[in-house]
Amino acid sequence: EPEVTQTPSHQVTQMGQEVILRCVPISNHLYFYWYRQILGQKVEFLVSFYNNEISEKSEIFDDQFSVERPDGSNFTLKIRSTKLEDSAMYFCASGVRALNTEAFFGQGTRLTVV
Amino acid sequence: AQSVAQPEDQVNVAEGNPLTVKCTYSVSGNPYLFWYVQYPNRGLQFLLKYITGDNLVKGSYGFEAEFNKSQTSFHLKKPSALVSDSALYFCAVRDVRSGGYQKVTFGTGTKLQVIP
Numbered sequence: 001e002p003e004v005t006q007t008p009s010h011q012v013t014q015m016g017q018e019v020i021l022r023c024v025p026i027s028n029h030l031y032f033y034w035y036r037q038i039l040g041q042k043v044e045f046l047v048s049f050y051n052n053e054i055s056e057k058s059e060i061f062d063d064q065f066s067v068e069r070p071d072g073s074n075f076t077l078k079i080r081s082t083k084l085e086d087s088a089m090y091f092c093a094s095g096v097r098a099l100n101t102e103a104f105f106g107q108g109t110r111l112t113v114v
Numbered sequence: 115a116q117s118v119a120q121p122e123d124q125v126n127v128a129e130g131n132p133l134t135v136k137c138t139y140s141v142s143g144n145p146y147l148f149w150y151v152q153y154p155n156r157g158l159q160f161l162l163k164y165i166t167g168d169n170l171v172k173g174s175y176g177f178e179a180e181f182n183k184s185q186t187s188f189h190l191k192k193p194s195a196l197v198s199d200s201a202l203y204f205c206a207v208r209d210v211r212s213g214g215y216q217k218v219t220f221g222t223g224t225k226l227q228v229i230p
Contacts, residue, residue: 004157006157035220041222042204042220042221042222042223043158043204043220043223044220045217045218045219045220048217056217058217091157091158093158102148102160102163103160103218104160105150105157105158105159105160106157107155107156107157108156108157
């Protein structure tokens with residue numbers, strides 16, 4: 001069964017450093033998303049991406065964040081200068097269509113900023 | 115704005131008993147509703163969805179959910195709980211009227227503990 005894969009599973013970084021989280025969505029999917037889950041809190045939408053551009057983003061997704069689909073298979077989330085409060089589980093998801101379909105989630109990358 | 119509420123942080127149920135995990139939502143238009151399950155150290159797994167049609171939706175692992183428009187609820191149910199059902203359950207909603215590309219709002223999650 002096809003699945004969304006994320007690497008690394010755990011990333012530790014120093015505050016102020018740049019970090020890139022990687023995702024390989026399901027191959028025939030067209031819509032891509034990043035969500036995050038701070039420990040013990042709810043899953044929060046960050047950004048959606050379609051047709052090589054951001055289609056929607058939340059207030060969390062500020063100028064420190066960027067997304068890219070550099071080669072048609074990978075989908076990355078970059079945090080330019082990490083802060084302690086960026087520590088969270090980051091989930092990538094993808095979907096076939098936007099409207100009435102579910103998204104398929106990866107297993108997540110646990111980001112720890114020290 | 116769309117929102118979803120899961121009023122119970124934790125639900126405990128004995129194995130073999132029926133279970134219900136509650137969810138209520140708020141949208142300005144018609145909702146698309148989803149249930150996801152999260153096992154420890156795992157991502158979110160899709161269980162079921164309501165888009166339109168029959169109010170009773172059947173999903174994976176024997177779970178079902180009932181859409182109730184008048185009560186704006188989408189409770190998750192299973193007739194007979196298994197210990198392996200113990201996990202964190204998330205309800206999610208998307209407002210059809212919101213357009214865009216599927217910003218889904220998740221609830222805070224309900225931890226289901228099935229007691230042997």
